[in-house]
Amino acid sequence: MGDTREQRTLSYNELLVLQSLAEGCRYGFEVMSLTGLSGGTVYPILRRCEAQRLVSSSMEDADDAHAEGRPPRRFHTITAAGQRALGAAREDLIARHRALGLIRP
Amino acid sequence: MARPGGGFSTWVYALLLRCYPKPFRERHGEEMTHVFAEGAAAARESGPIRWLWYLSGALWDPVRNGLAERIEDAKKDRSAGDAIMRSVRGPNERRGGRMESWIGDAKYALRTLLRNPGFTVVAVVTIGLGIGANTAIFSVVKTVLLDPLPYDDPDELVMLWGEMRNRGVTHFPSSPPDLRDYREQADLLQDLEGVFSFQIALTGDGDPVQVNAGSVTPGFLAMLGVEPILGRGFVEEDGTPNDPNFLPGQPGALPGMVLLSHALWQQRYGSDPSVVGRTVELGGGPGEILGVMPRGFELLLPAAAALHDPIDLWIAARIDFDNSPRNNVFLRPVGRLRDGATSGQLQAQVDRISTDLAALDQVKSTAGYAMRVEELKSDLTSDVRAVLVALFGAVVFVLLIACANVSNLLLVRASGRDRELAVRAAMGGSRGRLIRQMLIESGVLALAGAVLGVLLAAGGIRVLLALQPGDLPRIEGVGIDLPVLAFTLLAAAVAALVFGTIPALQASSFELADALKERGQARGGRGSKLLRNGVIIGEVALSLVLLIGAGLMVRSFVELNRVEPGYEPAGLLTFNAAPPFAAYPTAQDRVNFKIGLAQRLETLPGVERAGAGFPLPLAGDLFNGRYGPEEALTNPEAFGQAAYRFIMPGYFEAMGTRVLAGRTFTLADVADSAAVVVVDELVAESLWPGESAIGNRFLVRVVSPEPEWVEVIGVVEHQRAETLASDGMEAVYFHDVYTGGFGGSWAVRTGVDPLSLVPQIRAELAALDANVPLADVRLMESYVDQSMGPTRFALTLIGAFGLLALTLASIGLYGVLSYVVRQRTSEIGVRMAFGAARSGILKLIVGHGLLLSGAGIALGLLIALPLTSVMDTLLVGVQPTDSLTFLGISVIFVLVAALACYVPARRATLVDPVAALREE
Known part of the structure; x- marks a missing residue:
């Protein structure tokens, strides 16, 4: 099923999440505050995108987190494949918006 | 995690x-x-x-x-094709074990439900409310009514209550010789022990405090199977009698053998294990600490035993069983049945002993003496059983109504699912499979409702604990535990069957071809209409019953607020300050103490009047005795029973009790201590109906073993003393000095905030005698409030459930009528096309709704008539079949139903005939 993944178009929410990662967000809650999506939406998208290798993630150092008195966070970065998918989706979106007259050329 | x-x-x-x-x-x-x-x-x-x-x-x-x-x-x-087959045919029809297929069905159900979030949320919340209410109330019922008492073999424990049937006395204490006779002669009993309680000053270690002492015969605690955690329990020798006229703390008396409650041990002695063996001062006499009782141990006896609560320490009663007079009654007998004996068998045996005892004693035989055996647990909960049964009934009704609503939602929804079901049936899904699938859907809904219900119940229990009136035994142990969760699951399962069965059967029995051809209309058949209507009628009936219950409680509460208690609670402070016997050995000493304290208190700014009186109304103590006319000397059946109260001058004035005739006591009455009494209007009316009571003489029995003559100097209004809800016993008031200056409760009438005076009162008391503790400081209003507690509790809960039921029923009515309007759109269109007026259409739909609710109301009235008698003991001044309530609630219901019908009806009048016909 690996082939179908690359071709699958991103959903609107996935686009928002990837775009926020591209803009420099790293943590789930940053994505949430920037996109206005709920945690229940953001985290599954992150996981799905990671499974599709559009996003990679790693845990922050546990000692640092505990020093700040919170659980360690997982930070995410967008991969090259993610950038490509995002680029394609963004163009697609812009084209549609233009066609719909939401954006004037 | x-x-x-x-x-x-x-x-x-x-x-x-x-x-x-x-x-x-x-x-x-x-x-x-x-x-x-x-x-x-x-x-x-x-x-x-x-x-x-x-x-x-x-x-x-x-x-x-x-x-x-x-x-x-x-x-x-799964593969894509597999998934499509699945969604069409339902999961796992071909393969997999039984379990897997159930899980598959459940997953499919979940998916279906999530596709309709609106429907799902409404259904889950509705069921959740019903189950939550059931879970919360069941947790109370379980703890209070069902859990075994925390004693050894608690089912063997029985209470023995004296009765004087000719005087309407049902909870009379026993004298020591009577207790001994029952103990020796009733061989169906392993043990028979006695208990009573009093308040006494504990002095010596730090500030003097007044403690509640539980005085027990030495075998009492061992009979319950409770051992001290420290030191030793009571043995027979600890009860070796004192003087025949033993008074607690009398000089020269043997020391009181004491077991501390865990709480007193912690608070006063800092959990110091070396207290065992220490000598303390109790009411001025010596006491010896033998040990400490386990944490949380409490004596659970019915309120009628009039024990102080909580008991701070236990004393082995030093009672001379052979020489105590038989008319000195103060013990509450508690016994343990032999293995295999029943309370019924014991009752028969006890009846024979009672007959023998009555034959020896003229008072007993004429008063209709008997001894009643009650199983301790059912006796303990008899006062609260009615309210809990009523509440449990109410929540079961709420759940049924919730089920009816969801059932109707499912019926309506099923009509939208015809095609899905038809496709599944066409592809070979059997009728049984379809029913199962739909029932599993109901199960998933009910389970989600149960989860929500448990969360709601957890919050609800906190509210219940805050509202509870204080008369529910063991209420502090209420919580959600495994048995409660098991009940919740059971309730969910039953609910799923109740709301799921009808729609499942209905939806699976349809004409396949019709359903595949048509849209929407297939479900409009006569059968399903009957079902929907039946469900609504049942729902309206059940909510009407609940609301009538709530209405009866409202009326009771209004009546209760209107009660003239015979005193003025506002601005009245009460407390306890009793002169200890050791320091004040004679009656005159004790009365002088009270005169002194009253004078000191009345000099305080803000204090209008202060008077001692025992027992105070609503404070829980009862003391009663005989009274009768001269005829009673020859015919003892002429005796009645009255509450005895022992008061000082100033008591009536402080209480705000009106004097109806004659006068009240003065200090001059103290000097000559003549046998003069004040009676309340009920005594006056019963002895001298229609005449003046002043100057008349009658018989009482208070200081001597034989009836004695007293003269009436005044008549006062009746004080409601046992409870605010009923008149209670008539009362005779004795001058405190005449009866020995016992008791030490005080009533202080103030012109300022009563509680602001407490520090000054404490100072005045300390100045008079630093060894007398100030205790039980309370506003009279708080006693009144407490007395209204059970009614308020029942009112709040039954009212809340009633409103919930009304809301659910009107939502149900609204939903069904909306559906009817949608179904009949084309019919309405045709009617309007043929010139029917909009008002006619409105009448048609509202009429339909009112017909349904009318049938529901009629059915509800029929159900309510016999059912409300369950509430009889909860009601105050209103009959369970009060016609005003029945009528009023029915009218309210018609109005609410009309409103619920109006919205869909209005929508029906907006139907555009052309559009409606085109759709056809």
Whole structure:
């Protein structure tokens, strides 16, 4: 099923999440505050995108987190494949918006 | 995952995260919880509305997305074609074990439900409310009524109550020789022990305090199977009698053998184990501490035993069983049955002994003496059983109504699912499979409702504990435990069957071809209409019954608020300050103490009047005795029973009790201590109907063993003393000095905030005698409030459930009529095309609704008539079949029903005939 993944178009929410990662967000809650999506939406998208290798993630150092008195966070970065998918989706979106007259050329 | 901090909502959120598959949770759970907690904290700072708004969104979020995630996972496991087959045919029809296919059905049900979030939320919340109410009330019923008492073989324990049937006395204490006779002669009893309680000053170690002492025969605690955790329990020698006229703390008396309650041991002695063997001062006499009782041990006896609560220390009663007079009654007998003996057999045996005892004693035989055997547990809960049964009935009704609503929702929804079901049937799904699938859907709904219900119940129990009137034994132990959860599951299962069966049968029995051809209309058949209407009629009937119950409680509460108690509670302070016998050995000493204290108190600014009197109304103490006319000397059956109260001058004035004739006591009455009494209007009316009572003489028995003559100097209004809800016993008031100056309760009438005077009162008391503790400081209003507690409790809960039922029923009515309007759109269109007026259409639909509710109301009235008698003991001044309530509630119901009908009816009048016909 690996082939179908690359071709699958991103959903609107996935686009928002990837775009926020591209803009420099790293943590789930940053994505949430920037996109206005709920945690229940953001985290599954992150996981799905990671499974599709559009996003990679790693845990922050546990000692640092505990020093700040919170659980360690997982930070995410967008991969090259993610950038490509995002680029394609963004163009697609812009084209549609233009066609719909939401954006004037 | 570690349980995060941040309180209950975070805990719930972490719980709800379980909707996600495990790998997901392990990966993101902790972080999500943290983010939630921070968000919740931030929202909380912006005020409660923002907080609730945040919670409602954030808590729903994991449920919706978590379940979606699980479905996503499940889908991934299968090939695309497989998934399509599945969604058409239902899961796992070909393969897999039984269990797997059930799980598959459940997953399919979940998916179907999530596709209709609106329907699902309404159904789950409706069922959740019903189950939550049931869970909360059941947890109370279980703890209070069902759990065994915390003693050895508690089912063997019995209470023995004296009765004087000719005088309406049902809970008379026993004298020591009577107790001994029953103990020796009733061989169906292993043990028979006695208990009574009093308040006494504990002095010597630190400030003097007044403690509640439980005085027991030495074998009492061992009979219950309770051992001290420290030191030793009572043995026979600890009860070796004192003087025949033993008074607690009398000089020269043997020391009182004492077991401390765990709480007193902690508070006063700092849990010091070396207290065992220490000598303390009790009421001025010596006491020896033998040991400490276990934490949480309490003596659970019915309120009629009039024991002080809580008991701070236990004393082995030094009673001379052979020489105590038989008319000195103060012991509450508690016994343990022999193995295999029943209380019925014991009653027969006790009856024979009682007959023998009555034959020896003229008073007993003429008063209709008997001894009644009651099983301790059922006796303990007899006062509260009615309210709990009524509440349990109410919540069962609420759940049934909730089920009716969901059932109707399912019926309506089923009509929209014809095609889905038809496709499944066409592809070989058997009728049984379809029914099963739909029942599993109901099960999933009910389970979700149960989860919500448990959360609601957890909150509801806190509210219950805050509302409870204080007369529910063991209420502090109420909580959600395994048996309660088991009950919740059972309730959910029953609910699923109740609301799921009819729609499942209905939906699976349809004409396949019709359904495939048509849309929407196939379900409009006569059978299903009857069903829907039947469900609504039942629903209206049940809610009417509940609302009538609520109406009766409202009337009771209004009556209770209107009661003239015979005193003026506002501005009245009460407390206890009793002269100890050791320091004040004679009656005159004790009365002088009270005169002195009253004079000191009345010099305080803000104090208008102060008077001692025992027992105070509503404070829980009862003391009663005989009274009768001269005829009673020759015919003892002429004796009645009256409450005896022992009062000082100033008592009536402080209480605000009106004097109807004659005068009240003065200090001059103290000097000559003549046998003069004040009686209340009930005594006056019963002895001298229609005449003046002043100057008349009658018989009482208070200081001597034989009837004695007293003269009436005044008549006062009747004081409601046992409870606010009923008149209670007539009362005779004795001058305190005449009866020995016992008791030490005080009534202080103030012109300022009564509690602001407490420090000055304490100072005046200390100045008079530093060894006398000031205790039980309470506003009379709080006693009145407490007395209204059970009524208020029942009113609040039955009222809340009644309103919930009314709301659910009107939603149900509204839903069904909306559906009817949708079904009949074309018919309405035709009617209007042929010139029917809009008002006619309105009448048609409202008429339909009112017909349904009318039938429901009629049925409800029929059900309510016999059922409300359950509430008889909860009602005050109103009959269970009060016609005003029945009528009023019915009218309210018609109005609400009319409103619920009006909205869909109005929509019907807006039908555009042309559009409606074109659709046809």
